[in-house]
Amino acid sequence: MSESSIRISEIFGPTIQGEGPLIGRPTVFVRTGGCDYRCSWCDTLHAVESEYRQEWTEMSAAEIMDEVQRLSNNTPMMITLSGGNPAIQPMEELIKLGKELGYEFAMETQGSVSKKWMQQLDVLILSPKPPSSKMDTDWIAFYQTLQMAGFEKAYGPDIALKFVVFDEDDYKYAREASARHPHFPVYLQPGNHKVEGAPDISGLMERMRWIIERAANDNWNDVTILPQLHVLIWGNEKGV
């Protein structure tokens, strides 16, 4: 394994981004393997747990771009770096090569690990994990990620905050974190409580309605509340 090889769980698409600020946008997903978190409700354990490690592949930036170009018929589009936590992988060379070929890059991460190459992204979606995840947020590390991405210096990617909300504690966490970072657009997403088999769509819509009412009661009017579009279309199927 070379220092610049990237641990890949799966590369798939083109499909659409199902969440957050790029919802509905055609994209190819590059999903990396490995995560520094273990969220209680993680829906991508195949890209997190070491028991799936034998399914992951070490790939060079050139090999990844070859596959992305094959999938996208050599037509530049948005590449979504996802995981696992893509921030723990060496992405610099991949982003440089992809941009030379005309592709754009979005990445979603919890904000626990910061890297200088984040400045080269087009869109950075930071998704700190709320209490229901059973993870503790290191807000110093989160702030370092914002700084490393260049937000104070008016360069770097467009940044958005995205929060998964299961309950009142999660909602309060999202509300407080958003208030501390008023310069970023905020997206709330109902948590998916059934990530194996057929999803509980009516339960998800009930939670969605509750979040909408909860935000309205708080006059939280500059927030965007979205379901996971891919779950509505394809259920919990992987690789779509």
Ligand code: SF4
């Ligand atoms: S940070 Fe994301 S990929 Fe990692 S365990 Fe949590 S939900 Fe799963």
